[in-house]
Amino acid sequence: MSVVSRSNLARAALGPLAAAALIAVLASGAIAPYQAYSVGLAAVYTVLVLSVGLLAGWAGIWSIAHPAFFALGAYFAAYGSTHGWSLELVMLGAVGCSAALGAFLGSAGARFSMLYVALLTLAFTMVSLEVMGQWIGVTGGDQGIPMEELHSALGLGALASAGTQAQYIAVGVAGIALAVAALARPSALRMRLVAAKSHPMAARSIGIAPEAQSALAFAVSAAFAAVAGVLLALVVGFVSPEPFSLALAISLIAACVLGGAGTLSGAVVGGAYLTWAPTAAESAGVPQQILQGVVLIAALLFLPGGVMPFLGRMARRLLRRPAAQPPASVQLPEETSQPVPAPAATAPELLRLDEVAVTFGGLKALEGASMSVRAGETLAIIGPNGAGKTTLMNVLSGLVGGGRVAGSARYRGKPLLKTRATARRGLGIGRTFQHAETFPELTVLENVLCTRRRITAQHRARAAELLDRVGLAHVADRYPAELPFGLHKQLDLARALAEEPELLILDEPFGGLDATERTQLARQIVRQQQRGTAVVIIDHVLDDLFAVAHRVVAFDFGRPIGEGEPGKILDDPRVRSSYLGEGGAQAGLPLRDGTEPAAVRLDGVDHTYGGVTALHGVDLTIPRGSVIGVVGANGAGKSTLGRIVHGVLPPTRGGRTVDNDLRAALVPEGRALFKTLSLQENLEVAAYAAGIKGAVLRERLAETAEWLPPRLRDRMGVAAAGLSGGEQQILAVARALMAGPDLLIVDEPALGLSPAMVDEVYGRLGRLAHEGMTVVLLEQSLGRAASACHEVVVLHEGRIAVRGEPADPLFLTRAEQAYFDGPDDVRAAVAQS
Template identity: 65%
Template sequence: MVFNRSLLARAALGPAAGAVLMAFMAAGAIPAYQMYSVGLAAVYTIVVLSVGLLAGWSGIWSVGHPAFFAIGAYFAAYGSGHDWPLEAVVLGAVAAGAALGAFLGYAGARFSALYIALLTLAFTTVTLELVNRWSSVTGGDQGVPVVQLRSALGFGTLLGGGTEAQYLAVGAAAVVLALAVPAAASGLRMRLIAAKSHPLAARTIGIAPEAQSSLSFAVSGACTCFAGVLLGLLTRFVSPDPFSLTFGISLIAACVLGGVGTILGAVAGGVYLTWNPSLSSAVGLPQPVVQGLVLIGVLLFLPGGVVPFLSKLARMLTRRTPRGSRTELPSPAEQMADLAPPGPPSGTVGGPVLLHLEHVSVSYGGIRALEDASLTLRQNEILAVIGPNGAGKTTLLNALSGLTGNGRVTGTADFAGRPLLTARATARRRLGIGRTFQHAEVFSELTVEENVLCTRRRITTRDRAEVARLLHSVGLADVADRLPGELPFGLQKRLDLARAMAEHPKLLILDEPFGGLDAAERALLARHIRRLHADGTAVVVIDHVLDDLFSVAHRVLAFDFGRTIGEGTPDTVLQDPKVRSSYLGSVDARTRPPEHVGDRSMLRLHGVGHTYGGVVALRDIELDVRQGIVLGIAGANGAGKSTLAGILHGSLEPTRGDRETGGTVRTSLAPEGRALFKTLSLRENLEVAAYAAGITGTPLRERLEETVRWLPARLRDRMSDSAGGLSGGEQQMLAIARALIAAPDVLIVDEPALGLAPALVDEVYDRLATLAHDGLTVVLFEQLLSRAMSVCHEVAVLHEGVIAAQGRPGDPEFAALAEAAYFSGGLDTAPTTAAATARTPQVN
């Protein structure tokens, strides 16, 4: 942690305010009957602070803090009755609170927020039951007095209820607030928030979420037990009544009222808890009613809390710079001058072996996501891994970074001469492995600078200087104090890369780094990768943008169905028939669609584009779906197929452009991944879809009978079975049937063959062809180009959000054009000819 004048000044505000308050108390400026309330407010401030920071920094909402409060108070009572010194009582209470809090935090880290709340609820219930039954220590329902506590360090005797206890409470609250200020600027807070925001990404930088939860809960429990000791000294008597579950709910309400995770908010919450009884008496309503009304008002009108609202208002009133004067975001072109030049990676591949995998498999139950993978990576090598969706690429990266979850990993892997597969995910960062994610999984509540700083356990001036240099190198220096959510997707990708580059890893694992970036951003990223290689970092990268991927790779490894199917240099790997087949598929004899289709336009898209935040998913789509046609949309994973499917269906509104229908056209979508209600029966899945379409009564029964007849016999006989018990192919046919029950004019099917065995794929496609022969218009989204060419009247090839080629499968010229567009596409136009073939990376 770096202490500067500003930080020290803010930390001194708490003790200064406490000293002023105690001076007023000593001078008699505060009436004697209010002195107790001031001391009580100080005690409550400590408790609200411990609950609020636990929730704000760690994301843990606890209703177990009344139990910690009670433990501290009963420590004071027991110590006073057995002549314990004050220091022993405080140390014992704090130690007990820390131990119990650490246990609850570690145990609760495996559960959701709801289950953690239930766990802490159970802890409070058990504690209060012990208080009632352990009458020899606690006095049971009758309570126990707090007589006096003598200080072993010569600070005198504290008599319960005396002014000494009130001064001690105010002074202790001031010290706790002072300690909270540097804690808020420390690496501890950053690591806690990182673990809360994205546990998987946190593990890749060496942060164990369960350890962070345990630590934060331990500190919170210790502080609350300390406050309980102060409460015992202040009240002179301890009974179970103040520690009820109602008080736990009041604590949460006070945190929300003041502002969760804020230090001044804890002061406001402590004051509110103290004077809420007086407010209730003044308005003549019960305390729970007043508390509920206040909480509802805050949630409706000040959802962030009173203190954050006032802080924001103060910043708006004192702002000196015009709203439009914020730092301009750096463009990719401005960052290219200092980076490695374009072109293939320089240098020959040599040097010692850094990573060696042998027969590595990953299975989830009976599903093998990765099977018998073997590879060797040298220290100065960039290895590209390619393959269609579901090939096992991301599973391979997860196995390298330790993020396989409940998967069973077998085989051997050595990294820099050390076994890798037995190392925890958090330990692999220390071994020298950095990792990025497909969707730039940044920590949204931390600034750009803090996203990188949180990789350090203790932050020094040198760390901040190194992080500043790193952010400058990736073009993020001008936005270091901004939150990631304020940045476009391209800059978030750079932040993800910078976080992985921190601490100079030996191996950098990049998961689809080019996805969602425009051409300039992809060129900049390619230069960053080449610079990393020049600095001695080995790189393993997967992506579907083959042009940019091949431009940085020394060697390419191809996967399909979890197995290695090919290997070669970027300019030769696509010549391998197995590799080409994995992307393009092979044409098999199956039912052909009908020859004659209508001319009526059912759906038409004009200039349609769509973005998710700063990510461009579709650009300038022109598409006409005619009646009776089977239209295939082919493209690699990430090309924008599912986005286009949602827009055609009407469930997704395009960012720009128009979607037109030829009159009243009903559409149905069988989405990628099926999205079945697996706990419902087959019949109930169909009925839910019918109800959503407004079909009830007799029409529902008729539609059910017609739709069930379309299903194969083995499903017709199992309509009462759970959908989760079906095989993948059976689930796909149920998903299509669910879409059919609404009697659509246009059926949209997204990736119907995903994850199916070849025999089941043929069955699904034969049934879709039967629907086309019955006159249904079908839009088929398919990853394998040859499959789309074999079953469709027309095929449009989608590449990086653009229709790069469109035509009829029977046209020989279109077949070559479509294959070229699938891999490389065209940047400037929609259906292209020579432009598409010009960018093909040696696919012929």
């Protein structure tokens, strides 16, 4: 049974109590008849605005279809009153038809973007209103149709329209509608709607189908709009097409924005606004459209969340108690710090993959993936960026998207690949995400509860117990935005554990955490091992990963290349090579004499993202004319360092000194090309951004085109999307050259490329170095950087672990150790922090 707290019941009772009080005032005659009519009309519009506002606020759908549902309810009432229908039959017919049509629109619109949903609902309204206008036998066409008395099948007597009785009913129904919405607010329905709106992929991972939620939300919203239409017919006493124009749709959206989409009090404000805006415009002597436009613009500029949310925030600031202090770190029994022994070879096999492959068009993201996981086993998946690890995680959780999946996967002996993503949660599969994709509009407790279709007192007790177990009990009523990054990760894990999964999939859970947080997370994983949960985990923090893993499988270029115990897997030459690359001598770099001036100097640079430390204490000098390699595993801080060197990202702390008139350009990871533009247009856009035009642009374009290989130079009019990955990387470098930089920073130049294309890209970067350009390469492969750079800097967890010249025979040995573990002094400092 769903649990409703006393506070929720008290809030829900406010609507009916306020309605009863207002009815008493109306019955006393204290309000003039014309104003009483306006009060009844305001009640009607409150229900209508509520239907639109909750759909927008809870489900994220802005509808232009609601004038049609509003009209449908009104015409149902008018037609039914002239054909002897009962009030109950009118309500059931209007609500049923509108709900069915709303479910259709919600289901169809879920496949499109917000723009197409708006166009779809606009088209629906235009067609519906045209049908109502032309169906003269039912609607009366432009002449309209009068209301007559409606009799109740339940013996409630005859209900006259356009009188005080109709106004009382409108006010009473509005109060009931607000009560229903108040009771729905703490329900699983609202939580799952908000979850599907906030992050569809994460919602699917916990069994929520966004399409189904959109259909349900639209159906309920349309039903409320139809009820408002029936009330309108009763209050006005006549139904014609005029009130249901497209202008009403715009006014409804304006009313929702003004009051506050998704809020109950905002619906009351919006209903009052729609009712009295014409009178206010007439009193001000301005057209109603102008007044509405000014009000809407003012609300968007100064109160973007709406009047009522603004007032609510002000009240919370005045009344809010100090934030709860977190308790001491969760202390688990000492024995839980050691991993549970691996299950015996005879333990039942929970998951088996055979030759699983994933392709996106012509790109093979995963190929020949075969492995098994036994009940209670923790399997670690390692490999450099782009190795196919996250794609494998998405295969297991059914979130591959547009990729084509082949091969076989069996879970508990049953086929898995054909199972919908939303059904895998029910099979006992839970997962976390690399960036902790929580639902920002739900509290911490609601983020855990939304995994349930119905919420009972027992579910709430279990969720509270789980939050206490992972150290989140003190922030249960907070929103994710109020939490530091480490608690975000804990919340993501708690949501994955909410229904005690048999298989737990963890996507880089240690990334961005400090040493204490990583220790606590490791203990949580061990606790799941004690419960018999199988864990598949990927991460780049190898020491913490290996501390909890029983077995490790290494991937590179989408294929498994090695398997073994955590302490031995890195001894495999193929695995080390996948991380470090093939070493080699420097390939004809321009000579340096050590007197080159510094192009960029960083002194004591730190950088944090929302409490996550990406860089710490970085001192780096980049001499002019040098090729500097910055090497590290994914998450080591390379991209952040590159952006700070470029100047596009200011450091949180520390200084950046730049040589006079230095022009820098950055080639970002993933290239970030404009795929629909041609090669020439991509280059021209870069030139425009640098302020280059006219004859200088044409000259620079000719120089850059000459730098390109002939096969690209001859295809300048081809869209960038038609190039191979290597060709796109070369184009991305060429685009950066359009600014005429002195310093070029290239982030992951070899990512996803074949060896031949890697050689070509590096060869062209070498040509730039010989021409005197300063180049910074952000690389995962130590071997590639060593063969192409004057100096290599190894980053480990945001710190410079070691730096030196590849010509030093001892450097590669030190660099390999630092790549995975960091130097001893850094590791000790981190352990003590």
